[in-house]
Amino acid sequence: MDIYLPIAEVSVDVFVLLGLGGVVGFLSGVFGVGGGFLLTPLLIFIGVPPTVAVASSANQLVGASVSGVLAQWRRGNVDFKMGYVLLVGGLAGSFLGVWIFTLLKQLGQIELTISLSYVLLLGTLGALMMVESLRTQLRLHRPGAVRRKLHQHNWMHGLPLKARFRRSKLYISALLPIGLGFVIGVLSAILGIGGGFILVPAMIYMLGMPTAVVPGTSLLQIIFVAANVTLLQAYTNRTVDAVLALVLLVGGVIGARIGSQFGTRLRGDQLRLLLALMVLAVAAKLAFDLTVRPPDLYSIASEKE
Amino acid sequence: MSRAGLAVGLWGWCLPLLALTFPWTAPPRAEALSADLTSHLIAITTGFTGASVVLFGAIDAPGDVAVVVRGPDREMTVRRKSRVAGIWMNSQEITFANVPSFYFVAASRPLDEIVSPGAAALYRLGVANLEIKAESGAPREIVDSFAAALIAAQQRAKLFPSAVGKVHFIGERLFRTTIEFPSNVPTGTYLVAVFLVRDKDVVSGQTTPLVVSKVGIDADVFGFAVRQPGLYGIVAVLTAVVAGWLASLPFRSA
Numbered sequence: 208m209d210i211y212l213p214i215a216e217v218s219v220d221v222f223v224l225l226g227l228g229g230v231v232g233f234l235s236g237v238f239g240v241g242g243g244f245l246l247t248p249l250l251i252f253i254g255v256p257p258t259v260a261v262a263s264s265a266n267q268l269v270g271a272s273v274s275g276v277l278a279q280w281r282r283g284n285v286d287f288k289m290g291y292v293l294l295v296g297g298l299a300g301s302f303l304g305v306w307i308f309t310l311l312k313q314l315g316q317i318e319l320t321i322s323l324s325y326v327l328l329l330g331t332l333g334a335l336m337m338v339e340s341l342r343t344q345l346r347l348h349r350p351g352a353v354r355r356k357l358h359q360h361n362w363m364h365g366l367p368l369k370a371r372f373r374r375s376k377l378y379i380s381a382l383l384p385i386g387l388g389f390v391i392g393v394l395s396a397i398l399g400i401g402g403g404f405i406l407v408p409a410m411i412y413m414l415g416m417p418t419a420v421v422p423g424t425s426l427l428q429i430i431f432v433a434a435n436v437t438l439l440q441a442y443t444n445r446t447v448d449a450v451l452a453l454v455l456l457v458g459g460v461i462g463a464r465i466g467s468q469f470g471t472r473l474r475g476d477q478l479r480l481l482l483a484l485m486v487l488a489v490a491a492k493l494a495f496d497l498t499v500r501p502p503d504l505y506s507i508a509s510e511k512e
Numbered sequence: 513m514s515r516a517g518l519a520v521g522l523w524g525w526c527l528p529l530l531a532l533t534f535p536w537t538a539p540p541r542a543e544a545l546s547a548d549l550t551s552h553l554i555a556i557t558t559g560f561t562g563a564s565v566v567l568f569g570a571i572d573a574p575g576d577v578a579v580v581v582r583g584p585d586r587e588m589t590v591r592r593k594s595r596v597a598g599i600w601m602n603s604q605e606i607t608f609a610n611v612p613s614f615y616f617v618a619a620s621r622p623l624d625e626i627v628s629p630g631a632a633a634l635y636r637l638g639v640a641n642l643e644i645k646a647e648s649g650a651p652r653e654i655v656d657s658f659a660a661a662l663i664a665a666q667q668r669a670k671l672f673p674s675a676v677g678k679v680h681f682i683g684e685r686l687f688r689t690t691i692e693f694p695s696n697v698p699t700g701t702y703l704v705a706v707f708l709v710r711d712k713d714v715v716s717g718q719t720t721p722l723v724v725s726k727v728g729i730d731a732d733v734f735g736f737a738v739r740q741p742g743l744y745g746i747v748a749v750l751t752a753v754v755a756g757w758l759a760s761l762p763f764r765s766a
Contacts, residue, residue, distance in 0.1 A: 209695065211560040213730035214737055218561050218695030254696070266748050273756030319601045434749045441745025445737050449748040450730075456752060460759030497599045505661035506602070508589045 214448035215259045221454060223253060228267065228458025235271055235403070235459070236278075236466020237473075238422060238482050243268055243433075244325070244404060244489060246455070259448050262440035266452035268433035271459045272426040278467050279423025286374035286420050290427035292381055293388035293406075297432055300392020305439070308397050321398055322493050328394070329490035332408050336483035339412070343476040375416045375424075383414060388428065395432050403429050404486055411479065418475035422467075544572045544716035545708040547687075552720070554693060555727040562695045565722065568688040569706060576619065576626040576709040577679045577687050578637055581722070583614030583671075584700035590658045606648045606658045613698035615639065615666070618677030618689045628712040635707060635714055639663055639672060670694040699724050 209218040227249055231242035243264045250260035279285050311320050370381045387409055395402040406425045410416045416424070441447040470478065547569025554563045567579060588611045594603040619626060623638050633641045644662070646655045666672040671694070679689040691704070701723055708716040726734055737744045 209559065209561045211556060211558050211695070211730055213726060213733040216696065216698070266752055269749055270752030270756035270759070273753050274760040275756075277757065277760035319599070323599075430753075434753075437749050437752075438742075438745040441737070441748060442741045445741050445744075447737070447745060447748050449737075449744075449751060450733060452748065452752060453755065456755050456759075460756065463759075499600075500595070501593055501600055503661075503665075504593045505658070505665065506591050506593070507662060507665045508591070 210454065212448050212451045214446065215255045215451060217254050219253060219255070224451070224454045225458035228455035229462035232271055232459035232462025233466035235275055235426070236463035237470040238407060238478065255451065258444060258446045262437065262444065262446040263448045263451045265433045265436040265440065266447050266449065267455040267459060269430060269437060270456040271463060272430040272433060274460050275426040275463055275467070276423055276430065279426065284420050285423035285427055286372055287427065289372050289375055289384055290424050292384040293428045294431050296385035296388025297392040297428055298435070300389035301396045301432065301435060304393040304396025307393065322497055324398060326490050326494045326497065328405060329486050330494070332405065333483050333487035333490055335412070336408050336479055337487065340476050340480035340483055344480065375420050377415060379414065387413060392432065395436070402432060407482065418478060422470070545706060545718055546570055547706040547718055547720070549704060549720055549722060552722055554697070554722065554724045556699065556725065556730060557728050558730055560695060562693055562697070564690050564692045566688060566690050567704060567706070570685050571687070571708050574684045576621055578623065578627065578707045578709055579618040579677070579679060579689055580637060580705045581614065581616040581691050581702060582612045583698050583702050585610045586613045588662060590662050592658065606646050606650060606655060608644045608646055608659065608662060611644050611662065612642070613671065613700065614702065615642065615672045616677060616691060618679050618691070620679040620681060620687065623676060626709050626712065627714065631713050669696060671696070693724070697724055699726060
C-alpha cells in the first residue's frame with residue numbers, strides 16, 4: 208500500500224516505512240541511540256530527497272525518544288539531573304555547530320566533511336569500545352578475577368564545580384557533562400543527528416556512568432536536540448515531512464518496545480560489545496563508500512522555482 | 513529560476529508552434545489537427561501512485577502524429593566526483609538552467625522515420641533535441657557529458673521515460689495515446705504539444721495545458737509548511753511528542 212508524502216513529494220510503500228521505523232526503534236530501545244545515523248541513509252535509499260530525510264528523521268526522533276524516556280523512567284533508569292546539565296552544554300554547542308555548518312556549506316564539500324567526521328569519530332569510538340568490552344568479557348570468564356573499581360580517577364576529577372548525580376552514583380564536576388553536551392551539540396548540528404551513538408559511549412567511558420542509566424538519560428537529551436533541529440529545519444528549509452515522521456514513529460515505537468525488553472536481558476558488557484560492532488560497521492561502510500569508485504560519478508541537485 | 517525566466521523559456525518553445533497557427537505561414541483551412549486530454553488535472557492525493565491521461569484527437573487526412581509532454585522547467589546542478597588523495601569527492605559542477613522536470617514523447621512511428629532531423633530539432637522532438645543550456649564556460653565535450661548524465665538520471669527517476677510512447681490510430685483519422693505519470697511527478701503546469709507530421713515535416717500543431725497539483729490533506733499540509741513554517745515546525749514537534757507519549761502508555765498497565 209503506497210502513501211504519498213506531501214513534503215518529500217514521492218509515494219512510498221507504508222509497510223517499508225513501518226519496517227524502517229521498527230528497525231531503528233529497536234536499536235534505540237536496546238542502546239538508547241536515536242538511530243538517525245542509520246535512518247537517514249535508508250530513507251535516501253528508498254527515494255526520499257536527502258534534505259527531507261535529514262529533517263524528518265529528526266522529527267520522528269522526538270517522538271521515539273519521548274516514548275523511550277518514559278519507558279526507561281518507569282524502571283528508574285533516567286538521571287534527570289545529568290540530562291539537564293548535558294542539555295545546557297548541548298544547546299550552547301548547537302549554536303556554534305549551526306555557525307560552522309553554514310561556513311562549511313559556503314566553502315563547499317559539506318557532504319565530504321560529514322562523511323569524514325563520521326568515519327573518524329565512529330572508527331575511534333568503536334575500536335575503543337570493542338577493546339574495552341572484550342577485555343571485560345575475558346576477565347569475567349577467568350576464575351578468581353579481581354573486580355575493577357567503578358571508574359578510574361584522573362585529571363577530570365580535579366575540576367571545580369563538583370555536583371552529585373545520585374542516579375548515576377557519581378560525584379563529579381558539572382563542567383564534564385556540560386563540556387560533553389557542548390561537543391555533542393556541535394556535532395549534531397553539523398552531522399544532522401541526535402548524537403546518541405557518540406553520547407552513549409562517552410557517558411559510559413568518560414563520565415563513568417552505569418550502563419543501565421545511560422540509554423534513558425541519553426534519550427532525554429536527544430528529545431531536546433531533535434526538537435531543536437526539527438524547528439530549525441521546518442523554519443529555514445521547509446523540509447520536515449510530518450506525515451513521513453508519523454508513519455516512521457508508528458513502526459518505531461513498536462520496535463523500541465521490543466528493543467528495550469531485549470536490552471534488559473543483556474549484560475552491560477555484552478550491550479557495549481554489540482554497540483561497538485554496530486558503530487564499527489557503520490564506520491567501515493562510510494570509509495568504503497569514500498574510497499571505492501562510486502557506481503555513478505554524477506549527482507544531481509534540483510532547484511525549485 | 514524566476515517566473516519571468518520560466519515564461520521566456522516556455523515562450524521560446526512555443527514560438528514555432530504559434531508560427532504554425534498564424535495565417536501567413538499556412539493558408540487558412542479547416543482544422544488539420546484537433547486533440548484533447550481526458551483530464552486537464554492530475555490530482556495528487558494521499559494514495560497517489562502515479563496517473564495516466566489519455567490524449568485523443570483527429571486529423572483531416574492521413575499523416576503521422578507526435579506528442580510531446582513537458583513539465584515546468586527547473587534549474588539543475590550536476591556534480592561530478594573525482595579521486596583526490598584516495599577519496600572520492602565532488603570536484604566539478606555545471607548548472608543547467610532550463611531542464612524540463614518531466615519530458616515524454618509519443619509517436620505513431622519511430623521518430624526518425626516520420627520527421628527530418630531539422631524539424632525534430634526545431635520542435636524539440638526527442639531527448640537528444642532538448643538543448644538544455646549550461647551556465648558554464650567549460651569545454652563543449654565536458655558540458656555534453658554532464659548533460660548526458662543529467663538526462664540519464666532523469667530517465668532513471670522515470671521523469672524522462674526512455675521509451676517513446678505509441679500513438680495508436682483507429683482507422684486513418686482518429687488517434688489516441690496514453691501518457692503515464694510516475695508517483696514522483698513534479699507539480700506545476702505542463703504543456704502537451706501534438707504535432708501533425710507529413711513528408712517528414714511538421715504541418716500543424718496544437719498545445720494543451722495540463723495541471724499537476726496536490727489536493728486534499730496533502731495540499732493542506734504542504735501549504736501549511738510553506739506559509740507558516742515556524743508554526744508548522746512547532747506542530748510537527750508537538751505531534752511527535754504526543755505520539756511518543758501515547759505509544760508509551762500501555763507500558764503502565766503491563
